[in-house]
Amino acid sequence: MTDVIDLPVTGAGVHHPVVHEHGADHGHDEHGPSGLLKWMTSTDHKVIGLSYMITAIVIFYLAGLMALGVRIQLASPTSSFVTLGQYNELFTMHGSLMLYLFAGPFAFGGLANYIVPLQVGAPDMAFPRLNALSYWLYLGGSVTMLMGFFVAGGAANFAWVAYAPLSNVTNSPGAGADAWIMSLALTGFSAIFTGVNLVATIFYLRAPGMTMFRMPIFTWNMLVTGILILIAFPVLTAAVVLLVADRHFGTHIYTVVGCTTTATAGHPAVADPTACGSPVLWQNLFWFFGHPEVYILALPYFGIATEVFPVFSRKPVFGYKGMVFATMAIAALSTGVWAHHMFTTGVVLLPFFSLLSLLIAVPTGIKFFNWIGTMWRGQLQFTTPMLFCIGFLFAFLMGGVSGVMLASPPIDFFTHDTYFVVAHFHQVLFGTTVFAGFAGLYYWYPKMFGRMLNERLGKAHFWVMFVGFWVTFMPQYIVGLKGMPRRVATYPTNLGWHSWNFVSTVGAFIIAASFAILLVNLWTSWRRPVPAGNNPWDAHTLEWFTTSPPPHHNYTHLPPIRSERPTWDYNHPEHPTLAHGPGHNGSSNGHAGHTNGSVATTEVPAS
């Protein structure tokens, strides 16, 4: 086959004008700095992506250790493994690290940074230096949050949601709280810059022939994630700036202190709501960020699963366009459901937020059926990434069903802030960020390092984690329904909560064991590399067309792009996608290669 597009190696040609700027920074990587200096000065999206992923995985292990601390404390009702104060720091930092510093940055800073330019055939992100700034802000923010453990008064201890007025300076006077707030501001800007970069890259740097509806679903999901970041993160960043003003500049934006009326007969002093700030405002702002954030954390991982299922089923993704529209529907709905975190405040319009929250089940269900449809009548190969994705389906199914229950206010009234909710969101978040996230790691590791991870160890990791997952989180539903609140360090002995908590703690240690296996696997691959080749999985998308790891500017040649899986089309010209849907042109062309020259020169991205 000779039907590939030759690209100028420097990337300074007609296709990608932006590359010129990038090239001017560093020239050819062969002559650039190496070693630590390369990692510190690089603006290559692959180096930055790896930096992001390594940092995020270190954070993940730290936060996992904190979770073990929480579980040890809860294994018995009146444990004194940690003090009440230390316990509050532990669960606050576990949640904050996992949500702000692992789950998001691993996906949109790490995987997306590395994979999206490759998937769209671009030589780098649109703004390479901004990309580097994102990483350094993220690293700085992460260190800032962790520094909380080393200041007087300890780390932040007001839970990852920092509800006002608990987070004000009277109730949380320590410097750890300020470090936490500063960390959110830094990582918030980091996320915003990454969002800008992703959206610009996807809109402007696609290779010739890569129309929007030929983008892989992972790239589609990262586009929507980028837009959601631009909607949600500025709100959080603004909200924490106001929190700083409350804490240090004497404002009363989130507090009613200083504007209370005098006590009346039989009543304690109450606030005059027209004359002062409102703690509920924090909740509204926080969750207006917080719920889109849940999908900022979920959509990239849905994207990973949507890459893995087709490859190991040897089929195109089922219902490609439905998948895209379902992603958009989830994103749109996610901006209108924030108050379902506030059903028990008594000050939100229940039916509106309930209906919108319930409706999210519909596009999510479409995704489920599309994933099943992708496997249907396929040739399934149970590699490690595939196993992790099937595990993700089961985990997310359970978390999704309990999520529908929580969308109903009368049920939320008695499950809110109990372990039922803890079980629900851990199944959703663990299902996505851990099951699908590590599917992504196993899947793309060969591309990133040119070497394979050990399949036997990978499968052991999966099975141990799969068992640990159910043992940890199912008992939490049960104690939640029995009335055990979340964020408690001790609990009464006579309520039958003890044994279930003990089981849950055992499960947490099983999960921890599975992550020890991952470390062994990474170590093995580092010490005794097994070469991967360009495309060890017979995968579909563009990134598998280049070498593993890819060269500095990613591609010297591109195959013709006639569908969302150009590498498959190139390798299996006799098995094109059978499109039965309306408006799906081009991809059923079985002779994709023959006219590539004209396509390549006519469809230049309009940057």
Added chain:
Amino acid sequence: MTGPSPARRRLLPGLRSRRWAAVAAVGAALVLSGCQIPSFGAYKGATTQGQDAYKLWQGFFITGAIIFLLVFLLILWAVLRYRRKTEAIPAQTQYNTAFEIIYTIVPVLIVLGLFVFTFITENEVDALSTTGDPVTVNVTAFQWGWEFQYPTYDVKVLGVETQDPEMVVPANETIHVFLRSSDVIHGFYVPAFNFSRYAQPGVTNQFDLNITHTGTYRGQCTQFCGLYHSLMLFRVKAVTTSQFDTWIQQKQSTPQSSGSIAQAKREILQGRAS
């Protein structure tokens, strides 16, 4: 050579009738048990409001379980049935418009149905009685304890985390609660009532409780409120109307403990410091 062997043919009718008998038995059990659908781990509700929420829970649980099972079996089938056996490349099908429309429309209908029941139940749970003469209780949450104040009788119960306070109320009467907080956000949660509500500075929440059985029900703060959040327990003791009157008289005749929330908080901090 078609059809089962004679021996197997003899077995079939028996098998078939036994299977139908089993299906009929399960069906009949479900119909007969009627209101005895399992609780699926939740409290049955000691208030009329909680009982409404409980019925909704049962409905949601059954719906959720059916959907869970359906999707679970579909995944399981795909995984078991389509494992790779040859190197042949399967048909590269990407769309099936009819299926895609079905699995969009049907979930929308299910969700709308769930919403209708949600809407009805939430109006029942949140309804405030407009008739009769409810027993009013002012509940104030603070770090870290509860104050129950009865404005009609000028009676007050104040408790801190070392000594759980008890909110005594009559059963089978409407209790009207005004819920406030004197510092941070707390959560008034009685598991057996299938109900919780935030106590927030700047907001006065109101709700009714109609407790149907006498008894003592444990309650706890659910919204994380700082250092001693774990210890912020209380009890709701539902008694008969005459017992309630006696209790009120007793409280009125004994000199009120002059404690205030501010004092209690000071004592908590001093006690912890020493």
